Amino acid sequence: MATIAELESISSQVRRDIIRMVNGCSSGHPGGSLGCADLMSALYFKELDIKPENFTIEGNKEDMFFLSNGHISPVWYSVLSRRGFFPTKELATFRQLGSRLQGHPTPKYNLPGVRVASGSLGQGMSVGIGAALAKKMNGCGHLVYTLHGDGELQEGQIWEAVMFAGSNKVDNLISIIDYNNAQIDGKVDNVLTLGNLKEKFLAFNWEVVEMQGNDMEDCLRGLNDAKSLTKNGKPVVILMHTLMGYGVDFMQGLNKWHGTAPTDEQATNALSQLKETLGDY
Amino acid sequence: MKKYNVLGNKDTRSGFGDGLLEAGKRNPNVVALCADLTESVKMTAFKEEFPDRFVQVGIAESNMVSIAAGMALSGKVAYIGTFAAFATGRVYDQIRQSVAYSNTNVKICGSHAGITLGEDGATHQILEDIGLMKMIPNMVVINPCDYNQTKQATIAISEHNGPVYLRFGRPKVPIFISEDTPFEIGKAIVLNEGKDVTIIATGHLVWEAIVAGEKLAEQGIDAEIINIHTIKPLDTEAILRSVNKTGCVVSCEEHQYNGGLNDSVSQLLSRNNPKPIEYIGIDDKFGESGKPEDLMVKYGLKSENIISAVHKAIKRK
Structure with a gap:
């Protein structure tokens, strides 16, 4: 089982991968990817019970993960490849013609780890609910995880899903909100405030866990708390406080890095701040 | 018929x-x-x-x-x-x-x-x-x-x-489709073989096409009637085979003809065998409240409309 230090070392490499992928094709979304690097490393290297060597769309007898905010594909692709779902050298093809690593994730080219397309926001929680319901029908005791941006919660479908999961006791679902208060047009609070998110989820009959998503120890604590709350009649949401662009000083906390690729010079600067721990692809 | x-x-x-x-x-x-x-x-x-x-x-x-x-x-x-x-x-x-x-x-x-x-x-x-x-x-x-x-x-x-x-x-x-009629996705059903015109219909308008076919037979017009239940993938073979024989088409649907069955058939013909095609369908309009039968009449989706369209199509051959 991975230790905190080992997970931190993985997330440092994942951050390097993100910078190199986005810089390599001069496009993509580094901000949210960097912010979620710790969570994704914790999920894929510790929390999820998964079979990277034998990936199936059905995901029977294993945990399932759905990335609803598909634009942070760099962090997902990096973690998937580092975990052994596909060769890390494939990360170099990100967003290139003919690549399985499309700008936004899709199962179309049989990329192991990806089960459904995402990119158009707001659909992943519903998909996760469907998978969670099927798990119950199939007698599978594993969990379904979904990840969302906080700006994504402005989509109406999210609240249809939140209402459904709370009403129908979908208690094998853990939805994680990347609560960085940043979206393309500015701070979420200024674009369209989410108000008291915790109270909203509680009102919809969810269990709520809060955690610091850029503190590996707290990340593990939060994921563990969330898991312990499952199978008790309520879905679980994790409000994960992060900084957009975390780990790169000139990106940190700035919404302009939502979907902007660093220049070569900026990438060099960023990489100098991130330790190469597992070997660059 | x-x-x-x-x-x-x-x-x-x-x-x-x-x-x-x-x-x-x-x-x-x-x-x-x-x-x-x-x-x-x-x-x-x-x-x-x-x-x-x-x-x-x-x-x-x-x-x-x-x-x-x-x-x-x-x-x-x-x-x-x-x-x-x-x-x-x-x-x-x-x-x-x-x-x-x-x-x-x-x-x-x-x-x-x-x-x-x-x-x-x-x-x-x-x-x-x-x-x-x-x-x-x-x-x-x-x-x-x-x-x-x-x-x-x-x-x-x-x-x-x-x-x-x-x-x-x-x-x-x-x-009117018997329980033992085979159903295969993408496979059209030829309801009547004919030589003068091909009537291609889907949904509720298939019955109207049959009624039209009976009246056309009385007028001496021998209509081939094809039931297209699968609009995609379209049974292109059945349509082209029929049109090769009849030389003109009327498409019938309870839908905008633009973007509907008419659109699919027209594209097929224009690429393979351009022939006159007339349509029965909605002409870029929204519907309105009313009894279904009255709406079918008002929006021109009845067998009488199909018959008129057949005459037009045959004239254009």
């Missing part, structure tokens, strides 16, 4: 309901989801027989589509049922991303399609759904013509692995 007897009068949505129940009995992985219209779209029998395989999502169609996609990923054959207007236009993006692009095994079942929904009026009378659905890659589009064919189609799509849009309606209409 081959004689077609009316075997009864039933709504095609009931064919869907009975087909769904049968599909559920044959395959334990069949599940059904509904958005607060269980009885209207005839899903009650399935719900009562398989309560653990039925999901009531409430009035939240977007959520329903994506939940169905998630269930399909895990090996379920997920049928979603609501009015066609809400099953297609309202949730286009969910269908496009979670269902079609992801190629999930979801069956989008749209009831109350077309103008014959009647009194509820244009908000609910979707006349663009075939076009919306056929344009999406991976999507199969089926518009059966009577109770029996709708039941057959509902069962057949459970055996097709991939996204399907199944379109059916509200009013009671004649049953």
Whole structure:
């Protein structure tokens, strides 16, 4: 089982991968990817019970993960490849013609780890609910995880899903909100405030866990708390406080890095701040 | 003209309901989801027989589509049922991303399609759904013509692995396809062989085409009548074979002709064998409240309209 230090070392490499992928094709979304690097490393290297060597769309007898905010594909692709779902050298093809690593994730080219397309926001929680319901029908005791941006919660479908999961006791679902208060047009609070998110989820009959998503120890604590709350009649949401662009000083906390690729010079600067721990692809 | 007897009068949505129940009995992985219209779209029998395989999502169609996609990923054959207007236009993006692009095994079942929904009026009378659905890659589009064919189609799509849009309606209409008529997705049914004109019809207008064919026969016009239940993939072979023989076409649908069956057939002919084609369909209009039969007359979807169109098409040969 991975230790905190080992997970931190993985997330440092994942951050390097993100910078190199986005810089390599001069496009993509580094901000949210960097912010979620710790969570994704914790999920894929510790929390999820998964079979990277034998990936199936059905995901029977294993945990399932759905990335609803598909634009942070760099962090997902990096973690998937580092975990052994596909060769890390494939990360170099990100967003290139003919690549399985499309700008936004899709199962179309049989990329192991990806089960459904995402990119158009707001659909992943519903998909996760469907998978969670099927798990119950199939007698599978594993969990379904979904990840969302906080700006994504402005989509109406999210609240249809939140209402459904709370009403129908979908208690094998853990939805994680990347609560960085940043979206393309500015701070979420200024674009369209989410108000008291915790109270909203509680009102919809969810269990709520809060955690610091850029503190590996707290990340593990939060994921563990969330898991312990499952199978008790309520879905679980994790409000994960992060900084957009975390780990790169000139990106940190700035919404302009939502979907902007660093220049070569900026990438060099960023990489100098991130330790190469597992070997660059 | 081959004689077609009316075997009864039933709504095609009931064919869907009975087909769904049968599909559920044959395959334990069949599940059904509904958005607060269980009885209207005839899903009650399935719900009562398989309560653990039925999901009531409430009035939240977007959520329903994506939940169905998630269930399909895990090996379920997920049928979603609501009015066609809400099953297609309202949730286009969910269908496009979670269902079609992801190629999930979801069956989008749209009831109350077309103008014959009647009194509820244009908000609910979707006349663009075939076009919306056929344009999406991976999507199969089926518009059966009577109770029996709708039941057959509902069962057949459970055996097709991939996204399907199944379109059916509200009013009671004649049953004329026998239960033992083979149904194969993508395979047109030649209801009458003829040499003067090819009438290509889908959905409720197939019966009108038969009525028209009988009257045309009395006028000495020998019409070939093709029932296109699958608009995508289109049975191009059956259409081209027929048009080679007859030299002109009338397409008939309860839908905008722009984007509908007429559009598919016209494209096929223009590429392979350009011939005169006339259409029976909605001409860039919204519907309105009224009795289904009165609306069919007002919007020119009756056998008389087909007969006029046939005369025009033949004249243009």
